[in-house]
Amino acid sequence: MIIDALQLLFTPWNMLFITLGVGAGILVGALPGLTATMAIALLVPFTFSMNAVHSLVLLGGIYSGAIYGGSFSAILINTPGTPSAIATTFDGYAMARKGESYAAIITATIASVIGGLIGVFFLIFLAPPLSRAALKFGPPEFFWLTVFGLTIIATLASKSILKGLIGGAFGLLLSVIGIAPIEGSVRYSFGSISMQNGIALIPAMIGLFCIPEVIGMIAKKDTHYNVIPYKREKKLIRRIFFRLMKKPFLLIRSAVIGTVVGIIPGAGGNIAGMVAYNEAVRVSKFPKRFGTGIIDGVAASEASNNAEVSGSLIPMLTLGIPGAPPAAVLLGALLLQGLRPGPYLFTSHGEITYSFLFSLILANILILPLGLISGKAMSKLITGIPVTILAPFVFLLSVIGSFAINNNMADVYIMLIFGIIGFIGRKAGFSAGPIVLGLILGSICEQGLVQSILMGRAKGSAIGVFFQRPISIVMIILTVVSAFWPLIVKIKNNWRHKVEKG
Amino acid sequence: MKRADRISSLVIIGISAFFMVEAKTFSPLSGLFPRVAIFLLGGLSLLLFILTFVRRDSGETFDSASFRHIPSLISLLLMIVWGILIPVLGFLVTSLIFFPLITLYLDRDAPGKKKLSRIAIVEVLAITFYLFFTQVLYVPFPEGLLL
Numbered sequence: 001m002i003i004d005a006l007q008l009l010f011t012p013w014n015m016l017f018i019t020l021g022v023g024a025g026i027l028v029g030a031l032p033g034l035t036a037t038m039a040i041a042l043l044v045p046f047t048f049s050m051n052a053v054h055s056l057v058l059l060g061g062i063y064s065g066a067i068y069g070g071s072f073s074a075i076l077i078n079t080p081g082t083p084s085a086i087a088t089t090f091d092g093y094a095m096a097r098k099g100e101s102y103a104a105i106i107t108a109t110i111a112s113v114i115g116g117l118i119g120v121f122f123l124i125f126l127a128p129p130l131s132r133a134a135l136k137f138g139p140p141e142f143f144w145l146t147v148f149g150l151t152i153i154a155t156l157a158s159k160s161i162l163k164g165l166i167g168g169a170f171g172l173l174l175s176v177i178g179i180a181p182i183e184g185s186v187r188y189s190f191g192s193i194s195m196q197n198g199i200a201l202i203p204a205m206i207g208l209f210c211i212p213e214v215i216g217m218i219a220k221k222d223t224h225y226n227v228i229p230y231k232r233e234k235k236l237i238r239r240i241f242f243r244l245m246k247k248p249f250l251l252i253r254s255a256v257i258g259t260v261v262g263i264i265p266g267a268g269g270n271i272a273g274m275v276a277y278n279e280a281v282r283v284s285k286f287p288k289r290f291g292t293g294i295i296d297g298v299a300a301s302e303a304s305n306n307a308e309v310s311g312s313l314i315p316m317l318t319l320g321i322p323g324a325p326p327a328a329v330l331l332g333a334l335l336l337q338g339l340r341p342g343p344y345l346f347t348s349h350g351e352i353t354y355s356f357l358f359s360l361i362l363a364n365i366l367i368l369p370l371g372l373i374s375g376k377a378m379s380k381l382i383t384g385i386p387v388t389i390l391a392p393f394v395f396l397l398s399v400i401g402s403f404a405i406n407n408n409m410a411d412v413y414i415m416l417i418f419g420i421i422g423f424i425g426r427k428a429g430f431s432a433g434p435i436v437l438g439l440i441l442g443s444i445c446e447q448g449l450v451q452s453i454l455m456g457r458a459k460g461s462a463i464g465v466f467f468q469r470p471i472s473i474v475m476i477i478l479t480v481v482s483a484f485w486p487l488i489v490k491i492k493n494n495w496r497h498k499v500e501k502g
Numbered sequence: 503m504k505r506a507d508r509i510s511s512l513v514i515i516g517i518s519a520f521f522m523v524e525a526k527t528f529s530p531l532s533g534l535f536p537r538v539a540i541f542l543l544g545g546l547s548l549l550l551f552i553l554t555f556v557r558r559d560s561g562e563t564f565d566s567a568s569f570r571h572i573p574s575l576i577s578l579l580l581m582i583v584w585g586i587l588i589p590v591l592g593f594l595v596t597s598l599i600f601f602p603l604i605t606l607y608l609d610r611d612a613p614g615k616k617k618l619s620r621i622a623i624v625e626v627l628a629i630t631f632y633l634f635f636t637q638v639l640y641v642p643f644p645e646g647l648l649l
Contacts, residue, residue, distance in 0.1 A: 042639060042640070162546065162549065162550055162553070163550070165542075165546050166514060166543065166546045166547055166550065169539055169542040169543035169546055170514070170543055172535075172538075172539040172542065172543075173518075173521060173536065173539040173540060173543055175539075176535055176536040176539060180528070180529075180531070180532035182531045182532065183529040183530075183531045183532045184532070185527075185528040185529050185532035185533070187524075187525075187528060187532065187536060188521065188524060188536075211578075211581075214577075214581075215574045215577065215578055216574075218573055218574045218577045218608060219571070219573065219574035386609075386620070387608065388605050388608035388609045388612075388620065389605055389620060389623060389624055389627075391577065391604065391608065392577075392581075392600070392601050392604040392605055392624065393601070393624070393627060395581050395584070395604075396597060396601055396627075396628065396631065397631075399584075399585065399588070399593075400631065400635060400641075403593075403641070403643065403644075404635065404639070404641045407641065407642055409588060409589055409644060412585055412588065413585065415585075416581070416582055416585045419581075420578075420582075423578070427506070428503075428506045428507070428509075428510045429503055429506070429507070430510070442535075442539070445535070446535035449534070449535060449538075450531050450534060450535065453531070453534075454531075
């Protein structure tokens with residue numbers, strides 16, 4: 001079956017479709033506001049008349065390419081092209097500010113390829129057991145997962161942990177706007193029908209990251225965007241490749257985190273990237289260098305979010321439960337082709353399924369040449385455009401990106417309001433990262449909390465529901481360790497100093 | 503930053519109080535999580551406010567190193583007006599007006615020839631993106647009085 005699948009895959013048409021998919025995905029991902037979900041959803045109707053393999057390899061290529069492409073704008077203009085690239089901004093943009101934009105793109109490219117390939121390995125060999133484990137995630141586990149996620153704020157808050165926590169709490173509060181998931185009260189909609197759906201993540205994210213950056217470009221006296229322009233260096237790709245190869249644990253750990261987070265339905269690439277970044281900081285011997293523009297930060301985020309692509313496909317292919325929104329649209333494409341997810345997908349339609357899985361390997365490998373070529377061109381372009389054109393152009397893209405999500409002007413206004421909040425917040429020392437994290441995790445956390453309380457009422461013991469389930473206990477331990485990690489490191493260092501002094 | 507911290511913490515406490523008053527109308531389970539978030543936000547902001555009296559000041563009111571306030575505020579204002587006028591004039595028309603307007607404002611000291619070439623570039627960019635999104639990606643941008 002594997003040989004049949006390979007024969008089915010290696011045709012000129014399939015190669016063309018994978019290349020087109022990855023290329024188009026990179027382009028879509030690089031434009032802020034245009035997501036992988038949107039690109040796949042737009043193409044699904046066109047793939048209806050194609051044969052199943054052509055259709056799936058094209059859409060798989062777009063998914064992989066778009067998640068990687070999000071790193072371009074994250075690095076070059078401090079605006080994540082897709083939510084998955086939020087954590088890439090932390091060090092990627094700092095590298096660009098030092099004139100190392102192409103080095104950051106090379107790092108993102110190599111890490112994405114390695115992360116993506118590790119993810120596909122898990123998808124091909126470990127899909128069924130991992131899916132079964134994901135199904136054990138109930139409301140209490142989701143609640144503790146989000147509490148664990150919130151401990152990342154200490155890492156994201158660049159200057160003050162207290163301000164980071166305030167930003168996180170502000171994001172949590174904003175996440176409750178709209179109709180409540182349980183009991184259905186309409187909260188803080190101020191009479192607006194658009195607000196009943198809550199605050200859309202992408203316009204808010206574009207506003208918080210992009211608008212302050214545009215204002216920052218204008219406010220500074222530089223004629224071009226980066227203070228230090230793009231530098232041409234010989235053997236840069238080779239140098240970064242060998243530097244990354246010396247950090248195998250960073251790449252593997254981030255890819256495993258990405259795959260695991262991808263498997264859990266509801267937790268997407270944005271959470272994967274931030275968790276992997278946080279773990280990279282926590283494990284590093286030089287945690288204070290993160291955020292100043294080092295390749296480790298970019299590699300952690302990018303290896304993780306590209307591994308998440310395959311992770312999100314694991315429950316989709318084996319159980320029919322998509323792990324992330326783009327996987328949900330891919331599920332639609334699968335059903336359109338008459339392929340029903342489940343164990344039979346790997347037996348009755350094994351050739352098509354394995355062709356699709358192997359195509360993801362090719363898509364990830366293709367990211368390398370396509371990403372490096374387009375990344376170099378983009379680096380030169382962005383740093384070469386005068387600020388007087390670049391600033392309003394980025395704003396134009398922000399308007400387009402915000403509008404195109406739901407074809408709704410309300411999202412453009414949300415982007416503008418969050419832009420003003422982000423601008424004032426940045427001036428007052430509040431970073432955008434914790435606010436976005438609160439906004440992402442808030443709704444998952446609330447649903448987990450309220451449903452767990454209801455489960456507790458039904459079982460007669462809320463404590464049992466929250467504190468006695470095995471995965472919950474693991475999540476609680478991880479939360480405590482993560483929250484107190486800075487203290488643990490301090491105690492460890494003090495102890496080491498004492499030992500060295502004798 | 504002491505004064506900025508004091509002002510921002512008071513503003514956030516005010517926001518928390520406003521959200522708290524509104525939360526009283528919610529059903530018990532719908533209001534549970536908002537109340538938790540409000541207490542967290544209000545409590546942490548109060549702590550920040552108290553700390554402004556305890557900690558030493560770093561000097562600046564806001565983070566304003568090498569910051570040109572007037573051009574940035576005028577550009578922000580132009581962007582807001584741009585966004586507000588989209589439903590009235592349409593996406594294409596507002597883009598063709600405001601994109602070059604901001605470029606012209608930022609390039610106000612440049613020679614005339616340079617200004618003209620930059621206006622031509624931004625108009626072409628606006629039209630290209632408009633056509634790409636409407637004709638290739640089928641995004642129905644708002645139409646207004648003219649287009």
